[in-house]
Every structure is written in structure tokens, then in C-alpha cells.
Amino acid sequence: MASEIFERDRHVTFLQMEYQLLPSAYQSQEINSLTLAYFVISGLDLLAAPDRLVDKEAVAKWVLSLQAHPRSQSELDNGQFYGFYGSRSAQFPSEDKDNGALLSCSVSNLASTYCAVAILKIIGYDLSSIDSESILTSMRNLQQPDGSFMPIHTGAETDLRFIYCAGKTVKAFMELLFKPFNSIYLTIGHLSYDGKLEWHGQGESQGVHNKLPGGATYCGVTSLRLMGFIEEDILSKDAKSSIINVPLLLDWCLQRQAADGGFQGRPNKPSDTCYAFWIGSVLKVLGGHKFIDKKALHGFLLTCQSEYGGFSKFPGDFPDLYHSYYGFTAFSLLEEPGLKPLCVELGMSAIAAIGI
Numbered sequence: 001m002a003s004e005i006f007e008r009d010r011h012v013t014f015l016q017m018e019y020q021l022l023p024s025a026y027q028s029q030e031i032n033s034l035t036l037a038y039f040v041i042s043g044l045d046l047l048a049a050p051d052r053l054v055d056k057e058a059v060a061k062w063v064l065s066l067q068a069h070p071r072s073q074s075e076l077d078n079g080q081f082y083g084f085y086g087s088r089s090a091q092f093p094s095e096d097k098d099n100g101a102l103l104s105c106s107v108s109n110l111a112s113t114y115c116a117v118a119i120l121k122i123i124g125y126d127l128s129s130i131d132s133e134s135i136l137t138s139m140r141n142l143q144q145p146d147g148s149f150m151p152i153h154t155g156a157e158t159d160l161r162f163i164y165c166a167g168k169t170v171k172a173f174m175e176l177l178f179k180p181f182n183s184i185y186l187t188i189g190h191l192s193y194d195g196k197l198e199w200h201g202q203g204e205s206q207g208v209h210n211k212l213p214g215g216a217t218y219c220g221v222t223s224l225r226l227m228g229f230i231e232e233d234i235l236s237k238d239a240k241s242s243i244i245n246v247p248l249l250l251d252w253c254l255q256r257q258a259a260d261g262g263f264q265g266r267p268n269k270p271s272d273t274c275y276a277f278w279i280g281s282v283l284k285v286l287g288g289h290k291f292i293d294k295k296a297l298h299g300f301l302l303t304c305q306s307e308y309g310g311f312s313k314f315p316g317d318f319p320d321l322y323h324s325y326y327g328f329t330a331f332s333l334l335e336e337p338g339l340k341p342l343c344v345e346l347g348m349s350a351i352a353a354i355g356i
């Protein structure tokens with residue numbers, strides 16, 4: 001029978017276990033090691049877990065060892081991104097399929113770079129001691145005229161996720177926002193007929209985003225908030241001044257709370273733990289979080305809480321790190337005692353985000 005309370009101690013044990021050794025099911029996700037580490041370390045931070053659970057020095061050393069460095073100043077302009085690799089194996093040179101030659105190109109990417117920066121910030125590492133120049137300089141080369149970003153190197157696809165990762169990384173280094181960010185709304189400020197934000201950029205991701213509107217809407221709205229295009233709690237202010245249609249977006253988000261209390265990513269889909277964060281965060285940014293049926297959401301999330309700690313995607317399934325992390329963030333949004341308040345735009349505890 002599902003527990004009727006948020007089992008904080010079990011969640012800490014679950015994350016502690018994943019910190020020490022990931023189950024074999026994660027083998028195929030080795031390439032995403034930094035992202036998985038972000039879920040564990042930021043999760044422990046949100047759960048206000050004692051510091052002794054994480055060897056901060058060892059974590060910082062491991063994360064910093066994954067930074068890509070250009071071999072020369074001129075290499076910085078070769079169109080590659082010099083951020084953080086997703087894992088140790090991502091640092092290995094890859095083979096050219098046509099002639100078997102080893103390619104030494106960097107395969108660091110925007111998503112793992114933000115995870116690296118977030119982990120370092122959470123464990124209290126001084127970000128000013130990171131070589132941020134190569135990250136920011138090569139990131140500028142990835143930005144397109146419409147304000148969007150390619151995630152790895154020039155010529156790659158662009159989409160909302162990468163604008164969001166770039167925005168967070170730039171914020172973390174306290175840089176002045178890149179000028180082309182001012183044109184960002186041309187790319188993402190499009191509301192569909194029903195209120196959600198839609199991606200109108202180029203590349204394969206357009207299809208992905210049409211299938212995942214809840215996540216795309218989160219990336220769009222929080223990017224706009226990070227870049228100052230949306231004021232905090234805009235609902236209680238002059239919504240007409242916004243570049244998005246707030247009432248329409250609010251309506252679309254609130255309609256995603258299903259009869260079972262959980263949130264769905266789009267109409268006619270089952271409720272899923274992670275959308276309590278994706279949609280809940282958009283509502284928080286807009287100032288519409290107060291309209292959520294919190295009791296019903298609380299009840300749904302508890303049906304996804306595993307007896308071993310962690311959360312699953314759907315009720316009764318096995319827990320996974322991704323849904324566990326977004327389960328914790330969802331409970332933080334519900335102001336569950338024992339959880340730190342969340343900075344929804346940056347996806348980490350508000351206290352860790354201070355200074356970003």
C-alpha cells in the first residue's frame with residue numbers, strides 16, 4: 001500500500017545508494033553521467049541531506065576533469081563548443097566513419113555544461129575559478145541569428161532546450177547577456193492556438209517538441225524569465241505588457257491537471273510525475289501556482305513514491321533517477337516540510353542558486 005507521507009529518509013537513502021553505485025540499468029546512459037550526477041547531488045541538496053553524504057572535493061575534481069579545453073586560442077573559433085563532456089567516454093576521440101581516422105573534435109555539449117556548473121555551484125565551488133572564457137566564447141559561435149543555440153557544434157540542430165541551457169550557463173557566470181538574446185522571442189514567443197509555447201525553429205527537434213509541449217513550454221517560459229522578458233508573478237501585474245498571452249498559457253497549464261490529480265504533458269496523455277515540475281514551474285513563474293489543486297497533486301505523487309525511495313513515472317512502476325528528482329522538485333513546489341525551496345528557473349534549490 002502506498003505511503004501517505006513524503007518519505008524523506010527513504011529518498012535520502014535512495015540517492016545515497018545511486019551516488020555510490022548506479023544500477024546496471026543505467027549502463028546505456030554512461031554518456032549522460034554528468035546529468036545523472038546532477039539529479040543525485042541536487043536531489044540530496046533539495047532534501048537538505050547532511051553534507052557528509054557527498055565528498056565535495058572528489059565531486060569537484062571529477063566534474064572539472066570533464067571540461068573541454070581548446071588546444072590553442074585559434075581553436076576557439078573552429079565552430080566547436082568547449083564546455084563540459086557528458087561523461088568520461090565522451091572525451092575519447094571518435095572515429096571518422098568514412099576513412100577510419102580518429103577525430104579529435106570536442107563533443108562537449110550545452111546540457112552537460114549546465115549540469116556541471118549546477119553541481120559545482122551546489123557543492124559550494126567558486127565558479128570564478130573555472131575557465132569560463134572558452135565556454136562563453138565558443139558558445140557565442142553556437143548562437144544563430146534568430147537567437148537560438150546549437151548544442152554541440154555549428155551545423156547541429158537547435159531547439160528550446162539549448163536556449164534554456166545556454167541562458168542558465170550564461171547566468172551562472174554572471175556575464176552580460178549576449179546581445180542576440182534580445183531577438184530570442186522571435187524564435188520562441190509563439191503561442192499555439194491552445195496557449196502553449198511552440199518551437200518554430202529548424203531541425204529534428206521541432207517534431208520532438210510538438211510531442212513534448214509541457215517540457216518545451218517550461219524551457220520557453222523559464223528562458224524568457226531568465227532573460228528578463230517576463231516579470232516575476234506577471235499574473236498580478238499588467239499581463240498585456242508581456243510578449244506571451246498569459247491568460248491563454250495559464251489556462252492551458254491548469255487544464256493539464258488531470259482527474260487523478262497529476263499533471264499530463266499534453267491533452268489525452270496519462271499523468272506523469274515529472275510534469276508536476278515542468279508545468280508546475282511554468283505556473284510558478286506566471287504566478288498561477290495558487291490555482292493548482294495541491295491536495296489532489298500531493299495524492300497523485302504519493303502513488304508514484306517507491307517503497308525503496310525515489311519516484312516512478314507512473315503509479316506502481318520502479319523508480320528512476322529522472323522522475324525521482326522531478327518528484328522532489330514537485331514536492332518542494334508544494335512546500336513539503338523537510339525540502340528546501342526551489343529556484344524553478346534554474347532547477348536547483350533557491351539557496352544554492354544565490355549569486356546566479
Ligand SMILES: [Zn+2]
Nearest residue numbers: 272274275313
Ligand atoms: Zn516523465
